[in-house]
Amino acid sequence: MTNTLTIETEGDRNVVVTRRFAASPEEVYRAHVDPELIQQWMLGPEGWTMPVCVHEARPGGKIRYEWSNGEGAGFFLTGEIVELDPPRRIVHVERMHLPDPTPDNHVVTTFTADGDGTLLTMRMTLPDEATRKAMLETGMEHGMEASYARLERARGWNAR
Amino acid sequence: MQSQRSLDATLAALADPTRRAILARLARGEATVNELAEPFTISQPAISRHIKVLAEAGLIVQRVDGTRRPCSLAPDGLKELDRYLETLRGALEKNYGRLDRLLAKGRKERKP
Numbered sequence: 001m002t003n004t005l006t007i008e009t010e011g012d013r014n015v016v017v018t019r020r021f022a023a024s025p026e027e028v029y030r031a032h033v034d035p036e037l038i039q040q041w042m043l044g045p046e047g048w049t050m051p052v053c054v055h056e057a058r059p060g061g062k063i064r065y066e067w068s069n070g071e072g073a074g075f076f077l078t079g080e081i082v083e084l085d086p087p088r089r090i091v092h093v094e095r096m097h098l099p100d101p102t103p104d105n106h107v108v109t110t111f112t113a114d115g116d117g118t119l120l121t122m123r124m125t126l127p128d129e130a131t132r133k134a135m136l137e138t139g140m141e142h143g144m145e146a147s148y149a150r151l152e153r154a155r156g157w158n159a160r
Numbered sequence: 161m162q163s164q165r166s167l168d169a170t171l172a173a174l175a176d177p178t179r180r181a182i183l184a185r186l187a188r189g190e191a192t193v194n195e196l197a198e199p200f201t202i203s204q205p206a207i208s209r210h211i212k213v214l215a216e217a218g219l220i221v222q223r224v225d226g227t228r229r230p231c232s233l234a235p236d237g238l239k240e241l242d243r244y245l246e247t248l249r250g251a252l253e254k255n256y257g258r259l260d261r262l263l264a265k266g267r268k269e270r271k272p
Contacts, residue, residue: 003256003260005249005252005253005256007245007248007249007252009171009174009245011171011175013171015245015248017248017252019252019256021256021259021260021263022260022263022264023263023264023266023267027263027266027267028259028263031259031262031263037262040258040262041255041256041258041259041262042255043254043255043258044251044254044255045254046254126171128168
């Protein structure tokens with residue numbers, strides 16, 4: 001059994017991501033709702049950290065992730081938990097601030113026992129045209145350094 | 161800019177099973193509208209409409225050959241969609257690789 005990531009579009013609205021992990025659904029689920037764990041992996045390229053991680057794991061709870069490259073560049077994401085069914089399912093909405101907020105991305109993450117591991121399936125709204133443009137230009141949520149450097153210059157973050 | 165705008169059209173075009181079948185046929189090589197219509201029960205005008213959607217989405221191109229208008233796959237039709245999905249893939253692979261190591265570490269620490 002492989003742990004290969006798959007990404008497929010579903011109709012004209014959704015992206016579906018699957019990935020297998022060698023851990024129980026409880027463990028993988030926990031890594032998605034415990035701020036101390038989230039801070040250790042949801043970081044994108046090397047060199048980035050998440051100095052602020054708020055994840056209130058309850059329906060209506062708030063999400064706030066702030067990323068930094070340690071050199072003055074950064075951006076953040078906010079969201080709300082819609083539904084939790086531990087350790088099977090998380091439904092939440094999120095938006096990135098680049099720095100203008102992108103339209104809400106509706107995300108359903110499921111954790112299914114798969115042999116001695118877990119199959120993660122994440123179904124997301126495909127970003128609209130303006131959002132994709134902003135994402136690709138800024139290297140997306142966790143993109144390329146060169147793009148971040150452009151964003152920094154554009155926003156004057158270097159000067160701070 | 162043009163390529164950014166076209167992703168909406170690309171995805172809408174791909175959302176239809178008949179249009180995906182047309183693309184699958186064209187992946188095997190150029191074909192006329194008549195040839196494309198053959199395997200389907202729907203009318204040729206309906207096929208022509210699908211072809212128009214695919215052409216407008218930049219997925220296929222039509223050339224003029226006398227009275228024939230053979231269709232073929234556009235070489236760069238899926239490039240922009242691919243670029244978006246590859247960027248997403250790169251971001252997720254980094255994250256999930258880290259999560260793998262974190263989960264392995266958690267297991268080790270809990271063992272007596």
